Structure formats: C-alpha cells, structure tokens
Amino acid sequence: MMIEEEDGARTARDVWMRGLIMLLFMFAFAVGQALLNLTALVQFMWLLVTREPNTFLLHFGRSLAAWFAQIARFLSCASDEKPFPWKSWPNPD
Secondary structure, X not given: OOOEOOOOOEOHHHHHHHHHXXXXXXXXXXXXXXXXXXXXXXXXXXXXXXXXXOHXXXXXXXXXXXXXXXXXXXXXXXXXXXXXXXXXXXXXX
C-alpha cells in the first residue's frame, strides 16, 4: 500500500508520485496494445500456414493479458501494487 500519514491520509507527494506513475502506465498500456495487435496478426498468419496456434505467441498473449489486468487494477486504484517493470513479468498460468 502507499505510505500514509499517521491519520491514514496519503501525503500530497505520494499522490503526485502515483499520478506520474499512472501516466507512465497509460503510455505503457498503449504500447502494449500495439504489441498485442502485432502478436494477433502474426498468430493469424501462423494459423493460416500451420492450422495450429503458435505456442510461444499463445503464452505471450496470456502473460500480456495478465499484465494489462495488473495495469488496469493499478490505474483504477484497485491495487497499489505496481506492475512490471516494478515487479517481475506476470506468469500466464
């Protein structure tokens, strides 16, 4: 959780720092969306050729989805835990 003052309120510095980190994660989320689109396109081309999904892309897509979920929880203040790169990349399983 965020550092709180004795009365339980967050300091102004903590709130501004969280806001800055939130902006960084908004940008990271947008980059991740582009990466997801590229992954989906490559996966589709793989399916056209082999008729089976690429296992690496399948697992990467799952871990990317888990990372998106972590970012969404942080951005909505449902969690104070910062996602990757502050912690390890999420395990898809």
